Amino acid sequence: MNTSTSAADKEAHQAFLSLLHQPLVTPATNRILHRHVLRHQSKITDHARRAGYRIHRVGRAVRLIRVPIGGQVTAPPRPASAPGRRLLSLACCVAACCEEVSATVTLQQLSDMLRDATAAAGVRVTAYDPEQKSQRRLLRDAAGLLADWGVLRRRINDERMLYDWTEEGSGPGAGYEVDRDALLLMTSPDVLAAALHPQDSDPEQRAATRTMRQLRALLEAPAVVYADLDEADAEALRKARGLRTTDLAHMTGGTVEARAEGLVLVLPDDPDRQPTVADWPRARAADWVALLMADLAGRHGARTPSGSVVLTSAQVDEVVDDLIHWRGDYMSKEQKTVPGTVRTDAETILTELGLLRLGADRDWTLSPLAARYRDPDITLIDPTEPTR
Incomplete structure (x- = not known):
């Protein structure tokens, strides 16, 4: 009986997380997900309500709606491949x-x-x-x-x-x-109105929606850094991290990793990769270049009290030159021959992952979360060896 309950909970967790990745589902778009969502609709609806989402169903179509909370929508970093x-x-x-x-x-x-x-x-x-x-x-x-x-x-x-x-x-x-x-x-008018005309928030409303906003941020963002919150929200989250850990374990099966700089939701390992977890790093030059750039930049930049690391644009160029001198033989043809490719690859990937913020002058601010990738163990094949 316990095994059956555990399997059902895991299926509900996976369905809820999959709806965050694919918020509109029909039998034609994802037959298995659609079946799991309907099977666990009551539980998924409860999970969604806790974080201020809404689940709407019309006929055979189901949608998770990201209702703005306090006039704001928390969202993960926008990927470069996103539609314009x-x-x-x-x-x-x-x-x-x-x-x-x-x-x-x-x-x-x-x-x-x-x-x-x-x-x-x-x-x-x-x-x-x-x-x-x-x-x-x-x-x-x-x-x-x-x-x-x-x-x-x-x-x-x-x-x-x-x-x-x-x-x-x-x-x-x-x-x-x-x-x-x-x-x-x-095309629901209610949903469009909420997206296009979110209601302004006041201090009383922000306090009343604090739990929802905390859960939403931990579900949507790569990490919640205390320095990015106002003082009241940061202090409230520090005090409530145990409660949020319990909530998120119930909703996703994951755990909350607490660090001095903030919190991050860690989802359980699964043979079928979690749909909301980025598949990174992969075995391609752009990915390992971004990984090594984050490591080198983290060592050469100026660390702030919040745990972020700041580099000027000139310092970033120095890190690029250092990486090219060190590992240039292993880079792709474009990275070797087209100036600026190494930096662009690193900036694109690290920004999408939420590990990097670019300033107006292309200066870098590395998130404290980037420290989780310190000292990467990368095995590179000797480029002089013949391909087999």
Whole structure:
């Protein structure tokens, strides 16, 4: 009986964490996750409520909604691969166009609808021009985003038809079915209003929502550093870290690692990698370069009382030169031949991981969390050895 309960709890933990990674789920987007979410819906809804999220279900579609708390939304660092504003704007406009679709639609039909919608009076989105190849490519990608979210489903995976429409402007492009349940969850007026017009907070409201904000930060951010909080919130979190540890163990199965600088949620090891944990470092040059840059920068920069490490842009360049002199033979061709690649690779990856903040002058502020990666043990293959 205990084994069965433990397995059920683990499945509920995994489903809740997966919803943080994939907040809109349908049977078509992730059949297994959808089944687990429905199986543990009551428990997952309770976990979500504790952190100020909401779980909405329409038909077979389920969505976790990140409701702003005190006018703010805590979110993980934005990855470099995240969609840009123009692409997101077009995806939202295409979703609005889908409200007029009864069942199926082609990419060419969506293109016509989007052209008319963005040309209407009062619309504040830059007009879409289907005569431009770059704009057709954006529409293709916007439809791809909606397919990833479950709003659209490709009917025929004929890549040639999609290519002909995108590159040549000929043919119907691709055919889609509209999942009206997922569409309704995505375009819900209540959700859009909360996102676009969050309510301002006052000291009383901030105090009342402190527990939710603490849980939200520990779930969403790579770490919660006391120095990043105001004095009242930092002191409250220090006193409540035992309670938050218990809460998060119940919600995720993880533990909270307490350090002098702050707290970090450590999720349990799992053969199936936790969806909210970054797959880093991987066996590629950009990753180990970023790892070694964080280590060298942590040693050469100025440490602040909060545990952060600060370097000027010139100091960062010195660290880059040091790394190239030390390990340059093992770097990729682009890192060896294109100036600035090593620094750009390190900045992109470390920023996405929440380990680095870039200043206006490209100065570095390393998070105290970067110290967890001190003295990395990296085995590099001799570049002079023949490939086998």
